[in-house]
Amino acid sequence: MTRWFEDIVVDDAFPLGSHTFTAEEIIRFGTLYDPQYFHVDPEAARHSHFGGLVASGWHTVSVGHRKMVDALFAEEERLRALGQEPGVSGPSPGVNKMDFKAPVRPGDTVTYTLTVTGKRPSNSIPGWGLLFNTLDAVNQNGELVYHAELVGFSKLRDFRTPVRLRLLMALTRVPGLRKLLQPSR
């Protein structure tokens, strides 16, 4: 979320909105990234166990990601309007789990919800925290379309670079000293 790491409350749920999938966009995504017959050919798809055209799971997931990014930007706007400085979210290191459940057919409307399930400061990147989120996508009949367990980075507001590191960074800016401090090649 575009909140500072410290301000993110575990178990907070964020509605991300809905998206209605058209046959045209299902086929377009399928043609580019997942050209299996049930994602690109409505006629051939009738022979599949789906019984017709369905969206690639990666398509519904990519749209879910877009909804999440839009929600982050909207939250940033909201905080700015309140006169607050928004936090900074970074790239994601990965996805722990993704379960594709009900297929998405042309005309289906999928509603996405993000829930923060945990957080901790990053061990590898100073000044950043790790967020653990779940993302649930549900169709217009209330059926689960997918359930995801995601990991994201969020910047720490209260992080101060350790004094030794700051001193080292300052010294590397002094000509001459820089060479001494750099490891020999």
Place this chain on the structure above:
Amino acid sequence: MNPVTEHRRHYEDLAQGEVVDLGHVTVSKEMVIAFASEFDPFPFHLDEEAAKTSLLGGLAASGWQTAALTLRMLTDSFLSTIASMGGLGFSDLKWRKPVMVGDTIGGTVTIAALRRSKHRPERGIVTLDFDIRNQKAEPVMSMRLANLVELRDPSIPLTEAAV
């Protein structure tokens, strides 16, 4: 028999340990911006200047684009050659290094496991481990994908087909 898939490889034709070469794809700036504009419009995927000061250090593909391009390679080199019934999901997807504009990515999948569906005798589940690398052979993405595949002969008892 499904007329679309009848001449393709079925569950019975797959073997644990089989390695499939996925080929490779070069990621252009146009591809990165087109995907990011639709699905991941963070400045570090859209704007070269903004990307320089980000954690990624330059214009980089969305992780979901790396996944989508990998899926395309998988479809072309494997899923379109078997009686695939679509994906069940994946686990442990790790974006290990950013994929930068100009990078060429490719790699392999290995059939890590094969098992029958407990409830649907006509379905098998193939588990695929991905090893995706850039042109410097550095790992950029890994994951484990579960995909459904048709059995040619679902009448084979569960225990005998379970390898």
